[in-house]
Amino acid sequence: DTAVSQTPKYLVTQMGNDKSIKCEQNLGHDTMYWYKQDSKKFLKIMFSYNNKELIINETVPNRFSPKSPDKAHLNLHINSLELGDSAVYFCASSQGVGSEAFFGQGTRLTVV
Amino acid sequence: SQKIEQNSEALNIQEGKTATLTCNYTNYSPAYLQWYRQDPGRGPVFLLLIRENEKEKRKERLKVTFDTTLKQSLFHITASQPADSATYLCAAGAGSYQLTFGKGTKLSVIP
Numbered sequence: 001d002t003a004v005s006q007t008p009k010y011l012v013t014q015m016g017n018d019k020s021i022k023c024e025q026n027l028g029h030d031t032m033y034w035y036k037q038d039s040k041k042f043l044k045i046m047f048s049y050n051n052k053e054l055i056i057n058e059t060v061p062n063r064f065s066p067k068s069p070d071k072a073h074l075n076l077h078i079n080s081l082e083l084g085d086s087a088v089y090f091c092a093s094s095q096g097v098g099s100e101a102f103f104g105q106g107t108r109l110t111v112v
Numbered sequence: 113s114q115k116i117e118q119n120s121e122a123l124n125i126q127e128g129k130t131a132t133l134t135c136n137y138t139n140y141s142p143a144y145l146q147w148y149r150q151d152p153g154r155g156p157v158f159l160l161l162i163r164e165n166e167k168e169k170r171k172e173r174l175k176v177t178f179d180t181t182l183k184q185s186l187f188h189i190t191a192s193q194p195a196d197s198a199t200y201l202c203a204a205g206a207g208s209y210q211l212t213f214g215k216g217t218k219l220s221v222i223p
Contacts, residue, residue: 056208056210101211104155
């Protein structure tokens with residue numbers, strides 16, 4: 001059983017489109033995250049949710065909107081996709097401050 | 113702004129030797145540091161956590177140190193094997209849910 005699973009694994013889309021990435025964790029964790037890893041492999045946090053409430057919202061364009069329907073799910077919706085949005089997006093979860101984070105396998109988004 | 117720096121982008125080492133990776137932090141006083149391993153096309157996998165009041169942690173062939181005076185963590189892999197080849201990420205946290213990652217060091221263990 002995969003602990004943190006995200007879909008799709010690959011996403012190729014045209015500029016201007018709207019797309020969503022889904023994430024689910026079966027670890028019973030309270031906190032979920034979205035990270036972006038750019039072409040230089042730098043992993044940067046975008047959002048964090050704790051018990052379905054937004055607790056971290058780094059400086060990302062408001063075209064990115066996270067949604068957490070329940071504690072086990074955190075989806076990422078992106079409007080009006082731009083070329084610069086091309087990256088690998090990772091979902092992660094953890095239990096408590098300072099706990100290890102469990103990452104999904106990533107979604108490689110390519111905007112053409 | 114707070115920075116986590118892994119000075120070596122890449123490190124090549126002979127099989128059987130000890131690999132030492134460095135993580136420095138500036139403008140920051142992390143309460144803990146974590147180390148992750150990332151293989152190509154995969155998400156990071158947690159390896160070790162060390163808190164600011166701990167000097168050293170070990171797990172099998174892995175050892176991590178935390179020096180708050182030097183503002184540095186060292187990550188060691190002893191008796192390195194080709195299977196240890198991967199990118200290793202340092203991450204720091206300070207009492208919140210946010211982890212700040214370094215850019216990683218790509219380790220290649222040569223047979």
